Amino acid sequence: MNSTPQPQSNKSLYLAxxxxxxxxxxxxxxxxxxxxxxxxxxxxxxxxxxxxxxMPYNFQLYEHFxxxxxxxxxxxxxxxxxxxxxxxxxxxxxxxxxxxxxxxxGGIDSTMVTISFLKLKKDLRDQITVAMSPESIVENPNxxxxxxxxxxxxxxxxHFSSLFDxxxxxxxxxxxxxxxxxxxxxxxxxxxxxxxVHEPYKNKFLHEWFTTNGMPKEYADWWFDMLVxxxxxxxxxxxxxxxxxxxxxxxxxxxxxxxxxxxxxxRNYRSNVNKEFVDHKFFHFFSHxxxxxWSMLNPHLKIKNSWDTYKFHVKDLIFDFxxxxxxxxxxxxxGSLWKLFISKDTPVAITSNYEYLYKLDKTxxxxxxxxxxxxxxxxx
Amino acid sequence: MAQKVDNxxxxxxxxxxxxxxxxxxLSGTVAHALTEGILxxxxxxxxxxxxxxxxxxxxxxxxxxxxxxxxxxxxxxxPSEADLKLIKLANLRSLYLHRLEMILQKYVYxxxxxxxxxxxxxxxTLSLGGEFNITHPMVLEYSDILNISNVEGYxxxxxxxxxxGLLKIKAFALFEKFKRPLNECYTExxxxxxxxxxxxxxxxxxxx
Numbered sequence: 344m345n346s347t348p349q350p351q352s353n354k355s356l357y358l359a360x361x362x363x364x365x366x367x368x369x370x371x372x373x374x375x376x377x378x379x380x381x382x383x384x385x386x387x388x389x390x391x392x393x394x395x396x397x398m399p400y401n402f403q404l405y406e407h408f409x410x411x412x413x414x415x416x417x418x419x420x421x422x423x424x425x426x427x428x429x430x431x432x433x434x435x436x437x438x439x440x441x442x443x444x445x446x447x448x449g450g451i452d453s454t455m456v457t458i459s460f461l462k463l464k465k466d467l468r469d470q471i472t473v474a475m476s477p478e479s480i481v482e483n484p485n486x487x488x489x490x491x492x493x494x495x496x497x498x499x500x501x502h503f504s505s506l507f508d509x510x511x512x513x514x515x516x517x518x519x520x521x522x523x524x525x526x527x528x529x530x531x532x533x534x535x536x537x538x539x540v541h542e543p544y545k546n547k548f549l550h551e552w553f554t555t556n557g558m559p560k561e562y563a564d565w566w567f568d569m570l571v572x573x574x575x576x577x578x579x580x581x582x583x584x585x586x587x588x589x590x591x592x593x594x595x596x597x598x599x600x601x602x603x604x605x606x607x608x609x610r611n612y613r614s615n616v617n618k619e620f621v622d623h624k625f626f627h628f629f630s631h632x633x634x635x636x637w638s639m640l641n642p643h644l645k646i647k648n649s650w651d652t653y654k655f656h657v658k659d660l661i662f663d664f665x666x667x668x669x670x671x672x673x674x675x676x677x678g679s680l681w682k683l684f685i686s687k688d689t690p691v692a693i694t695s696n697y698e699y700l701y702k703l704d705k706t707x708x709x710x711x712x713x714x715x716x717x718x719x720x721x722x723x
Numbered sequence: 724m725a726q727k728v729d730n731x732x733x734x735x736x737x738x739x740x741x742x743x744x745x746x747x748x749l750s751g752t753v754a755h756a757l758t759e760g761i762l763x764x765x766x767x768x769x770x771x772x773x774x775x776x777x778x779x780x781x782x783x784x785x786x787x788x789x790x791x792x793x794x795x796x797x798x799x800x801x802p803s804e805a806d807l808k809l810i811k812l813a814n815l816r817s818l819y820l821h822r823l824e825m826i827l828q829k830y831v832y833x834x835x836x837x838x839x840x841x842x843x844x845x846x847x848t849l850s851l852g853g854e855f856n857i858t859h860p861m862v863l864e865y866s867d868i869l870n871i872s873n874v875e876g877y878x879x880x881x882x883x884x885x886x887x888g889l890l891k892i893k894a895f896a897l898f899e900k901f902k903r904p905l906n907e908c909y910t911e912x913x914x915x916x917x918x919x920x921x922x923x924x925x926x927x928x929x930x931x
Contacts, residue, residue: 468874475882476834476882476886477834477835477839477882477883477886477887478834492871492875492878492879493871493872493875496878497878497879497881497882498882498885499881499882499883499884499885499886499889500886501885501886501888501889501890501893502885502889
């Protein structure tokens with residue numbers, strides 16, 4: 344913990360919990376903040392990877408997360424993206440002499456990661472340690488007994504901070520949700536049923552979703568118009584309500600998803616979290632630009648006509664490998680990270696210099712030149 | 724956290740000055756936590772093997788601890804205003820500390836069965852002695868029965884064993900962390916607010 348707080352005016356943030364940043368008397372901040380009260384968690388600040396929207400606080404885009412825009416000549420399948428990524432990581436491990444520690448929850452994404460490695464090589468004990476807990480077994484028991492236990496080294500993930508000792512390449516399964524869709528669709532499905540999910544976004548169902556959740560109409564107008572304007576400039580076609588939610592997740596939440604694990608690293612290991620570590624020893628399998636390009640070009644492979652078909656293409660690939668029909672037909676998306684994060688001594692922000700902050704100075708961090716102030720670009 | 728020794732075991736918090744029984748906490752964990760919040764108090768337990776120790780408690784409005792016989796007996800005097808205040812306070816905190824304990828027990832049992840906890844308790848002793856390794860007879864037996872290699876058996880047990888250990892230490896740490904603010908509450912309103920804050924702190928940082 345920092346005992347002497349430093350001025351924050353020259354700091355920029357990779358991730359922050361926005362709860363302390365609200366200022367009702369400033370209309371730009373109020374519009375911005377309302378989104379977190381109503382639509383996404385306070386712990387998931389939006390950062391625009393396309394660099395069109397400037398937030399009212401000093402958030403900085405991590406340099407490797409700029410939105411890929413050149414989709415020409417890209418024709419890899421999802422499976423090919425997985426195999427290339429697994430091969431790249433194994434080669435990187437060999438080159439650096441560092442083993443891989445794979446964060447495995449037993450969910451769809453980390454199962455897909457594991458299968459990608461197993462397709463290249465059996466018995467990976469020399470190179471990969473799977474960090475998991477007994478709950479990961481429950482998530483996918485057959486897979487644990489048939490594939491994980493016989494082929495990998497194991498380690499408990501309960502004290503996940505100790506995985507950040509810098510002695511291995513830490514690999515997570517994040518960003519597949521951003522590649523495939525959005526968990527908000529699950530909430531919409533629970534409240535309205537699935538029928539409206541594939542509606543053209545121009546029907547303004549998203550606007551209705553905002554106001555139904557308590558957002559004032561003028562703020563819902565702002566957010567809806569912004570997202571439509573943003574989507575119209577995307578490198579790919581965005582047509583439906585589902586697509587628009589995916590874009591929100593894919594473009595704006597990508598960075599928070601990456602840094603949220605780093606924010607929860609315990610005090611004793613935070614000194615290991617620096618540019619060198621994050622650039623060279625901390626990866627998420629699905630962050631690679633190939634997956635991003637695939638995502639933009641394959642909207643038809645994300646979901647069909649019900650919530651339980653979410654990630655159906657990934658589940659099909661898992662089934663091709665395991666031949667486990669129960670998992671394929673019945674596995675639902677389930678968040679797994681929260682248990683690792685429970686009641687951690689959690690700072691409220693991580694800066695672009697990898698400094699952990701426990702308190703945010705909203706005056707110092709305020710950025711007056713932001714898109715939420717004055718006439719927005721879609722109206723000018 | 725301490726496990727209940729027996730369902731019929733009863734705990735009492737008594738005051739060293741007045742000797743009055745201040746409350747009958749629902750678990751030993753709560754009873755001992757209360758002693759940190761109210762000065763000059765002690766815990767005593769009544770075992771079902773000695774049923775004559777406590778029947779008076781049921782028929783008397785106020786009870787006290789007889790330090791000579793170590794028995795709970797009816798109070799021999801009318802409690803003062805200050806005693807009554809302390810009894811009320813002890814009961815209030817006892818209730819909310821018990822709620823905190825239940826939240827954390829639910830947290831542990833959500834991820835871990837009683838059999839697994841028992842197994843972990845046993846393996847802990849081996850580990851502390853440095854005996855838990857790939858050639859330990861328990862690992863060999865486990866691997867033989869499951870028809871897996873000794874390496875697989877060891878990895879499997881070690882991963883589970885470390886996970887349960889950490890889960891239990893987390894629950895214990897959380898109880899240690901949150902019992903103090905509850906021990907500083909004087910009204911139901913404060914206790915309620917503190918417990919709500921506890922739940923918020925438990926889960927809010929984890930929200931993603």
